Amino acid sequence: MKTVEIIGYQRANLGKSAAESFRKEGLVPCVLYGGGEQVHFAAPVILFRDLIYTNEAHFVHLNIEGDECDAILQEVQFHPVSEIILHADFLRISEGRKIKMEIPTRLVGKAPGVEKGGALVRKRATLKVIAFPKDMPDHIDVDCSELDFHHAVKVSDVKIPGLQFADPPQASIAVVEVPRAAKLAAEDAAKAAETAAAAPAEGAAPAAAGAAAAGAAPAAGAPAADAKKAEAPKKDEGKKK
Numbered sequence: 001m002k003t004v005e006i007i008g009y010q011r012a013n014l015g016k017s018a019a020e021s022f023r024k025e026g027l028v029p030c031v032l033y034g035g036g037e038q039v040h041f042a043a044p045v046i047l048f049r050d051l052i053y054t055n056e057a058h059f060v061h062l063n064i065e066g067d068e069c070d071a072i073l074q075e076v077q078f079h080p081v082s083e084i085i086l087h088a089d090f091l092r093i094s095e096g097r098k099i100k101m102e103i104p105t106r107l108v109g110k111a112p113g114v115e116k117g118g119a120l121v122r123k124r125a126t127l128k129v130i131a132f133p134k135d136m137p138d139h140i141d142v143d144c145s146e147l148d149f150h151h152a153v154k155v156s157d158v159k160i161p162g163l164q165f166a167d168p169p170q171a172s173i174a175v176v177e178v179p180r181a182a183k184l185a186a187e188d189a190a191k192a193a194e195t196a197a198a199a200p201a202e203g204a205a206p207a208a209a210g211a212a213a214a215g216a217a218p219a220a221g222a223p224a225a226d227a228k229k230a231e232a233p234k235k236d237e238g239k240k241k
Contacts, residue, residue, distance in 0.1 A: 001059055001138045004051045008041035008064040019087070028085050032062065032071060034092030039064060045085055052076060052085070056138040057103050060090060070094075070133075072101055093133055100166060102126040103137060105173060109145030113176030118149050124173045127155065128166035135162035147176045 008030060011022065019029040027042040041064045051058055051073060060071045071090040079086055093099050104126050114120050127140055140160070142153055152175035155167045 001136055003059040003061050005061045006043050006047045008043040010041050010065055028088055030088045032090045048085055055104050057101055095133055098130055098132055100130045101136060103129045104139045106139050106141050107144050107174050108141045109143050111144045111147035111176050113148040118176040119179055121177050122174050130164040130166055131162055142173050144174050149176055149178055151176055
């Protein structure tokens with residue numbers, strides 16, 4: 001992992017008004033934890049650029065008026081509107097002690113679901129990693145080459161020697177989702193298929209009913225024909241008299 005050097009200046013005046021004065025001068029109020037005591041200092045905001053605005057994790061080499069140590073950025077606070085750095089906390093580290101850092105993830109590999117029209121979505125931009133400083137990576141590659149529709153790479157799927165993950169094992173890191181337009185098109189196609197399948201059955205019913213009516217007509221007219229045949233002999237008998 002790469003290291004970013006930050007030069008700081010001890011600050012004796014603490015409190016909100018003193019912190020605001022440092023910010024106006026382009027300095028970030030900071031605190032260094034670990035080692036038995038807290039060290040309050042301020043550092044130029046420009047030195048934080050390579051530490052914060054990057055897609056890789058970094059160690060920090062602090063130089064506070066000649067006192068040097070290795071550390072990690074533990075927490076940083078931003079202004080809710082201007083997004084300028086308001087405060088930063090650092091933690092002193094040593095080679096023989098494990099640390100916990102948030103390491104950025106990188107999605108690698110071509111997912112089959114994407115080739116079919118799906119969208120690869122990253123659910124976790126970072127993973128909480130516990131490891132010795134010598135084993136800590138600057139990023140974690142997440143293999144997505146076997147992801148199909150609605151499949152996901154979970155935290156438990158990532159296996160890297162020397163690293164322990166503090167995130168839930170079943171938490172998704174990346175997933176292939178079906179775009180909304182594709183979902184709507186599939187639903188419309190399914191409805192059209194149902195309508196087409198139902199149309200012939202509905203058209204067959206009247207035809208069957210008509211055939212039954214046609215077959216029943218002669219039966220209904222049969223008594224009338226028999227009555228005419230019965231009247232015919234009576235007319236002949238009258239002529240003989």
